[in-house]
Amino acid sequence: MATDTPLRPADSAAFDEDRGQSRPAPAASGWAPRLRRLIGIDEPLLAWVPEERARYTWYGVLVVNTALLGALSMVLALSSFRSDLPLAAVAVVAVLWFWVVLALDSWLVSSTHGTSVRKWTLLVRFFLSVLLGLFIAEPILFQIFDKEIRQEIAVGNEQKVAEYRGLLVSCNPTDGASTTDRPECARYQLKVEGSPAELARQIKSNGDRAAALRTQVVGINKTLGGKQSTEQRLCGEKYWIWRGGVRDVTITCERARRATSEYEKNSKIKTYERQLEDLVEQGQALAARKDRAADDYQPLLQKAIDDKTRQRAAALDTDGILTRAHGLKEVAGSDGFALFLTIVLHLLLLCLDAMPVLAKVLSGATxxxxxxxxxxxxxxxxxxxxxxxxxxxxxxxxxxxxxxxxxxxxxxxxxxxxxxxxxxxxxxxxxxxxxxxxxxxxxxxxxxxx
Structure with missing residues (x-):
């Protein structure tokens, strides 16, 4: 009868036992399916090819490893560039970056499943993973070459400070001579009071003002003396007249007196004479200061140069990302083996970061x-x-x-x-x-x- 006819040949059961698994295979449990779920694997479909479970499990492990490496890189970056951040903030940022890298790599790998994925799309995804790897690899390289980078930064900063101090010394001579005619000294001139040259300029300016004022005072006194002589001549006894039985001066004498008084008042001769006396006293004081300036100016100038040098040294960056990148470049460029090691580590870290997509590209369609x-x-x-x-x-x-x-x-x-x-x-x-x-x-x- 038809019901007695076997559905499969008699030897098929033995064949299934040799294979060890049925199709579809029983559902897997544990952490392996969760790792495969990260990269978008459909477990019911994978059950038809259980031989590839291990491959996709390790794909998930690669994705998790890349995310952990990114979190470690972020911790190293924050501890190097922002050492003032609290540990809780560093942990939060590292966890967020772990999630971002995990999500991006999971999408990159899951989007490659299926035979419809073209090679050029795999290359684009590989390019994206390389960009992500560059961002992850740099902080790790900074930490690997931390000692050499810090030494290079310290030497470079010392050289910058020495050059800055040299320009300060060159552009601010001990005699106080002006360096305004030197273009390279435009940003390195210091204003220190009491320099001999400055005092000499002040003495010259004071002397010029005193000479001009003295000339003005002499002219006013000369004119005033002439008016006083005219007054004395017009008010002499030979010009007196009888007025009311009494000898008195003439109207001309009175006009001469008023003219002399008005001129003396309007010319401000007393004010100019006091100013001239002040200028003379100020010139004497400046001359005395100039005699002592040679001994007092050099310590003040040296202190100003030292202060500016300390400010310059404090302003130089030692932990910035650009500074450390420049230091890494200098370290790699100063020694051939260091350059070789930097390139090898770059490639190694890039391969580790891009391994999820790289493994898919190398393995081809499954x-x-x-x-x-x-x-x-x-x-x-x-x-x-x-x-x-x-x-x-x-x-x-x-x-x-x-x-x-x-x-x-x-x-x-x-x-x-x-x-x-x-x-x-x-x-x-x-x-x-x-x-x-x-x-x-x-x-x-x-x-x-x-």
């Missing part, structure tokens, strides 16, 4: 990719057929609706026609009844007259 591609094609085919069925059903539904509308329209037209004919018959009957009533009234009117 059986799981083939099955997933087949599922995608089947899904597209089924979806296309579903759309066709929906389109056919919608078209039939539209035909039914159209027929319903046509039937309903025909029925409504019939009812309208019937109502119209009935109304028309009623109007005709009413008109006949009205005509008959009129004829009856006419006939009755004629019968009465006859």
């Amino acid at each position: 059986t799981y990719d083939t099955l997933l591609g087949a599922r995608h094609r089947a899904s597209r085919t089924l979806y296309g057929e579903e759309l066709q069925v929906q389109h056919a059903c919608a078209r039939l539904e539209h035909d039914v609706q159209r027929h319903h509308v046509e039937v309903d329209s025909t029925d409504r037209k019939s009812r309208l026609e019937h109502e119209y004919q009935r109304a028309r018959a009623e109007r005709a009957a009413a008109e006949r009844a009205e005509l008959e009533a009129r004829m009856g009234r006419i006939m009755r009117a004629r019968g009465v007259r006859t």
Whole structure:
């Protein structure tokens, strides 16, 4: 009978036992499925090819390792560049960066599943992973070459400070001579009071002002002396006159006196003389200061140079990312082996960071990719057929609706026609009844007259 016919050959059970697994394989448990879920693996589909579970598990391990490496890189970066941050803030930022790297690598790997993925898309994803790797690798390289970088930064800063101090000394001579005619000294000139040259300029300026004021005072005194001589001459005894029986001066004498008094008042001779005396005293004081300036100016200048040098040294960066990057470049450029080691470490860290996508590129399409591609094609085919069925059903539904509308329209037209004919018959009957009533009234009117 048909029910007695075996579904499989007798030796097929032994064949399944040799294979050790059925298709699909039983669902896996533990941490391995969670790792595979990170990279977008469909466990029911992978159950048809359980031989590839280990491969995709290690893909998930690579993604987690890259995220952990990124978190470690962020911790090293923050501890190097922002040592003032509290430990809790560093931990929060590291966890967030771990999540960002994990999400990005998970998307990069999960987007490569399926045979429909083209090689150029894999290269684009690999390029993105390399960019991410560069950001992760640099802080680790800074930490590996930390001692050499700090030494290079210290030497460079010492050289910068020495050059700065040399310019300060060159642009600020001990005799206080001006260096404004030197373009390189535009930003390195110090203002120190009491320099011999400055005092000499002040003495010269004071002498020029005193000489100009002395010339002005001499001119005013000369004019005032002339007016006083004229006054004395016009007010002499030979010009006296008798007025009221008393000898008195003339009106001309009185005018001369008023002119002398007004000129003395308007010329401000007293003020100018006091200013001249102050300038003379100030010149004497400046001359005394100049005699002592040679001993007092040099310590003040040296202190100003030392203060500026300390400020310059304190302002130089020692832990900034650009400073450390420049230091790493100097370390790599100063020694061939250091350059070789830097390149090797760069490549190693980049390969570690890009390993999830790199492993996918190197391994090529797997059986799981083939099955997933087949599922995608089947899904597209089924979806296309579903759309066709929906389109056919919608078209039939539209035909039914159209027929319903046509039937309903025909029925409504019939009812309208019937109502119209009935109304028309009623109007005709009413008109006949009205005509008959009129004829009856006419006939009755004629019968009465006859």
